[in-house]
Ligand code: SF4
């Protein structure tokens with residue numbers, strides 16, 4: 001990125017973050033091809049944080065779930081072997097993660113959750129003392145609360161304290177920008193702020209430039225997950241170009257909805273999923 005591009009990027013982010021409506025208008029403007037051609041990419045990929053989708057099982061099934069746990073239920077989950085592989089790749093590449101976040105679905109529903117936590121803590125102790133291991137839970141129900149009580153103290157618990165399947169601040173994940181005529185000239189390769197804030201995603205099917213892209217892939221069946229850890233200079237733009245055209249977040253945060261709005265491309269994908277779940281190759 002040139003100095004000018006960096007300056008524009010920071011200015012744009014500060015401006016965009018101020019108001020929700022403005023956010024969406026700005027996201028729309030900055031994602032148009034003539035603008036990205038002129039100013040370059042706005043968001044840079046965060047290579048210090050990773051979110052692991054441990055399981056797609058969830059006890060809540062929220063409306064507009066960004067992993068489609070409600071819309072496309074699945075028993076897919078990461079195996080202990082895959083977690084070992086992730087740790088080995090991490091050590092081999094001498095990576096010291098700032099944060100490893102465990103999500104899902106509801107991660108406490110993973111049958112091997114404590115084994116997985118042990119392995120990650122072992123990595124932390126032996127290779128990267130400053131890494132924050134965080135489990136992100138909906139905190140809903142006695143069973144989940146009981147499991148959380150047994151989580152080692154060194155693990156940070158981020159409890160979103162959900163009370164029902166309806167959330168106050170969920171956006172319409174299932175509105176695919178490609179279904180909207182005014183996104184005809186969007187440059188999906190730029191991704192969105194998620195690649196800077198949330199970091200990479202790892203699912204049973206591989207690595208993705210952001211955590212939502214893996215949830216999109218498992219429904220559409222593109223099978224684009226990287227099967228080995230991406231190098232730091234891998235922009236992962238090829239995956240963004242595919243995933244972002246289906247992702248409601250590309251339209252910017254805000255515009256909270258409580259009902260499920262599903263655009264035609266997603267409706268087709270969910271129908272296909274119900275008939276035959278895509279078979280993706282494993283990480
Ligand atoms: S609690 Fe989280 S993972 Fe579960 S359905 Fe709701 S949004 Fe999806």
Ligand code: SF4
Pocket residue numbers: 191192193194195210211212213240243244247248249250251
């Ligand atoms: S897939 Fe969605 S969340 Fe991920 S970078 Fe693209 S628009 Fe953002």
